[in-house]
Amino acid sequence: MVDNPFFGTWTTPFGLPPFSCIRPEHFPPAFERGMLEEWEEISLISTSRETPTFGNTVETMECSGRLLERVGKVFFNLNASCTNDALEAIARNWRPNLSSTECELPTMCSSSSESQNYTPNAPSCL
Secondary structure (H helix, E strand, C coil), X not given: CCCCXXXXXCCCHHHCCCHXXXXXXXXXXXXXXXXXXXXXXXXXXXXXXXXXXXXXHHHHHHCCCHHHHHHXXXXXXXXXXXXXXXXXXXXXXXXXXXXXXXXXXXXXXXCCHXXXXXXXXXXXXX
């Protein structure tokens, strides 16, 4: 397996996280890479010159951020159910970054004047 289990393919039964291989020090680089990948994926959508369709916007956006989602699910599950000082420190340090990313992604996608005029369900963080 890769040094950081989040960067490899999980071959565990049912695709469950390989908990025995995951260490607290794996989370920060995985969060960082996951956030960067999601920004790049969303950026490709928002800067595309293609005519927007459901497939190339909504479906593509829904498929973005898979690494960040995987890391977050494992981290927040462990932090809630089996926490320790190391996980608590990571939560304190990364929660602001993760919250900021969630708030900034919707504004990144509203680059056209048409989408800027239509925001009935805008997130409260905008």
